[in-house]
Each structure stands twice: as C-alpha cells, then as structure tokens.
Amino acid sequence: MTIRSIKIYHVDATKTLTKGYVFCRVEAEDGTVGWGEAYAIPRRERGIAEFIKGLGVMLMTLDDVSPQSFRENVFGWYDEGHLSIDLSSAASAIEVALWDILGKQAGKPVCDLLGDVVQRSLPLYVNMDPVNDHHQSIERLVQRCAAMKERGFDAVKIYPMEYEPLEEAVECVRRVRAALGDDTHLLLDAWALDGAQSAVEAARAFAPFNPFWFEEPVAGERISDMAEVRRQIDLPIVTGERQSGLHHFRAVLEGRAADILNPDIVSVGGILEILEIARLAETYGAKIAPHCWNSTTVAVAAMAHACAVMPNALIGEYFADYEPFFSEFGELDIDVSGGMVTIGDAPGLGVRMNEAALAGHEI
Ligand SMILES: [Mg+2]
Numbered sequence: 001m002t003i004r005s006i007k008i009y010h011v012d013a014t015k016t017l018t019k020g021y022v023f024c025r026v027e028a029e030d031g032t033v034g035w036g037e038a039y040a041i042p043r044r045e046r047g048i049a050e051f052i053k054g055l056g057v058m059l060m061t062l063d064d065v066s067p068q069s070f071r072e073n074v075f076g077w078y079d080e081g082h083l084s085i086d087l088s089s090a091a092s093a094i095e096v097a098l099w100d101i102l103g104k105q106a107g108k109p110v111c112d113l114l115g116d117v118v119q120r121s122l123p124l125y126v127n128m129d130p131v132n133d134h135h136q137s138i139e140r141l142v143q144r145c146a147a148m149k150e151r152g153f154d155a156v157k158i159y160p161m162e163y164e165p166l167e168e169a170v171e172c173v174r175r176v177r178a179a180l181g182d183d184t185h186l187l188l189d190a191w192a193l194d195g196a197q198s199a200v201e202a203a204r205a206f207a208p209f210n211p212f213w214f215e216e217p218v219a220g221e222r223i224s225d226m227a228e229v230r231r232q233i234d235l236p237i238v239t240g241e242r243q244s245g246l247h248h249f250r251a252v253l254e255g256r257a258a259d260i261l262n263p264d265i266v267s268v269g270g271i272l273e274i275l276e277i278a279r280l281a282e283t284y285g286a287k288i289a290p291h292c293w294n295s296t297t298v299a300v301a302a303m304a305h306a307c308a309v310m311p312n313a314l315i316g317e318y319f320a321d322y323e324p325f326f327s328e329f330g331e332l333d334i335d336v337s338g339g340m341v342t343i344g345d346a347p348g349l350g351v352r353m354n355e356a357a358l359a360g361h362e363i
Contacts, residue, residue, distance in 0.1 A: 008023070021326075025097070034099070036094055044086055071272055111308035111309055121342040156185070160173050188213065192216050215239070239252060239262065261281050265303050288313050289314045
C-alpha cells in the first residue's frame with residue numbers, strides 16, 4: 001500500500017481533563033482511512049504532533065507501506081539511534097493507523113491479523129485520577145470509587161501517596177477498601193517515590209488491605225532500587241509506563257525488578273512493539289497490564305486488539321470519567337461494559353471518529 005495523506009489533530013482538553021490528546025488520520029491510496037493516537041505527555045502535545053508530521057512525510061515516500069516497513073524506517077534512520085518517548089509516541093499513532101487500514105482492507109478486526117487470538121475480552125481497571133480536582137478529599141475519592149463499582153467496574157486504581165503523612169495514605173487505602181468490599185480489586189500507584197525504603201514502608205503499611213498491585217514504587221529507570229523494593233515486599237510490582245525501547249523492559253526483567261509491565265501501546269511504538277515486549281515478558285513469567293492515559297477511543301481499541309493475542313495480558317487501564325468528553329470525537333464499535341472491553345466483528349480497530357468534530361482541531 002501507499003499513503004495518500006495524513007492529518008493530525010490536537011484536542012486541547014487542558015480545561016477539562018488536564019492535558020491534550022493527539023490523533024492522526026492516515027488515508028491510503030485506495031481511500032481507506034485509518035486512525036491513530038499518540039500518548040500525549042502534558043505540555044509536550046504539540047511537539048509530539050510535530051514528530052507525527054515529520055514521520056508522515058517519511059511515510060509518504062515509502063512504496064510498500066506496512067506497519068513493519070514503517071517501524072523499520074523509524075528505527076532505521078528517523079531516530080538516529082537516539083531514543084525518545086515523544087518520538088515513539090508519535091510513531092505509535094501512525095503504526096496503529098496502518099493496522100486500522102489493513103484491518104479495514106481485509107474486512108477483519110485487527111486482532112485477527114496479529115496472530116492466534118487467545119481472548120476477545122480484556123478486563124479493565126478504572127484510574128481514579130482526580131481529573132481537575134487537584135485536592136481531592138479522601139471522602140470524594142471514596143464516593144467516586146463506589147460509583148465506579150456501581151457502574152460495573154470491579155477494579156480501581158488510586159494514588160494513596162497523594163495524602164500525607166503515611167498514616168493519612170493508609171487511612172485513604174483503608175476507607176476505599178471498606179467502601180469497595182473485598183470483591184473489588186484495589187490497585188495502588190505510588191507514582192515514583194524518592195526513596196526505595198519509603199516505598200517499602202508504604203507497601204508494608206498498605207498490605208493488610210489486600211492491594212492487587214503496587215505500581216511504580218520508584219522511577220522506572222531505577223531498576224536496582226525497584227528490585228530492592230520487590231525483594232522486601234510481597235505485593236506484585238508494576239513498572240514501565242514512562243519508558244520505551246525493548247532494552248529497557250529486558251533490563252527490568254533481567255533485574256527481577258517487576259512482576260507486571262505496564263507499557264502504553266501508544267507510547268512504546270504501537271502494536272508490534274507492545275507485542276514484542278509482551279513476548280519477552282512471557283519468557284520471564286511476567287504479565288502485561290497496559291497503561292492507557294489516553295482517550296477512550298483509538299488507544300483503548302488498539303490496546304484491546306493487541307491484548308487479544310497476548311497470553312500474558314492481565315488487565316488494561318481505562319479512564320471512565322473521560323467518556324463524556326470523547327464521545328463527541330469518536331465512538332467504539334467494540335463493547336466497553338461490565339468492567340471489560342470486548343472486540344466484536346467490526347473491521348479494523350472498530351473506531352468511528354467524528355471528522356466534523358475533529359476538523360477544528362487539525363494542526
Ligand atoms: Mg502509573
């Protein structure tokens with residue numbers, strides 16, 4: 001296939017959802033349109049969009065475009081051997097759009113092009129980030145968690161270290177657990193503490209409330225500190241959302257620093273890249289629980305398709321509070337309900353974007 005055009009959209013949601021979101025529309029020579037999304041790092045959205053523009057120019061010079069050939073060209077000459085999560089986020093947007101095109105051309109859901117489908121449904125956990133309420137009280141957090149349970153989600157993630165001192169953080173976990181009962185998974189994200197020892201102390205204090213996992217106790221690149229925390233606590237450790245490049249994930253696994261990796265499909269480079277990370281993780285007995293601080297449209301669909309062929313996929317991230325905002329920009333032809341995302345028969349990613357709503361956001 002060859003590519004006729006590429007359009008890029010920056011949906012600035014800083015007033016409602018704290019950051020912007022970046023989408024791309026890639027049109028093949030036969031008129032088939034594919035949609036992509038890049039993980040938008042706050043305040044760097046426009047830079048990431050510029051990278052997509054540059055990659056789009058390269059894309060249109062290729063005679064025989066496929067996700068594989070595109071990826072080789074990104075690695076081969078565009079990145080000059082200099083790893084950058086902004087560049088890999090941008091590359092992800094195009095890579096995912098190319099898969100959407102291939103699926104539509106074949107009349108098949110993308111997962112059916114990726115290998116043996118092992119599950120069409122992926123459990124989701126809801127991220128309880130306070131959105132724009134930066135000083136969310138424990139009371140408010142408890143109410144929101146209970147409301148998500150009412151909506152049918154049986155896994156929620158909270159950030160207890162937002163509450164200080166540690167006694168207050170423990171009180172937060174205790175109250176959320178009490179509100180949810182024992183049959184809902186409670187995921188804890190430490191969001192990279194300064195010290196490994198304080199992470200160990202916190203994890204031990206939270207352990208009686210049966211957390212599902214303990215995420216990013218220290219920054220992801222501090223692999224030996226992460227491994228030290230893991231040796232000292234009994235909770236599963238999750239890391240990977242801020243990193244890209246297979247070598248990083250290999251170093252985490254070789255260092256026995258984590259039980260679960262949470263790469264973001266639209267920051268690591270796209271579907272091929274996350275599947276490579278997942279295959280590597282499998283050889284170490286590690287699970288994949290994709291990070292997905294993205295829209296509730298393209299990135300969620302891409303995550304569901306990739307996880308469909310991933311035997312070690314555990315659970316995916318979802319921002320249920322974002323649904324009303326993104327419903328204006330796109331709809332999924334895949335089902336999100338009952339705490340699961342389930343792929344149906346729709347060809348491609350199963351995403352219908354609203355071009356009229358996006359038009360004013362083209363850059
Ligand atoms: Mg996190």
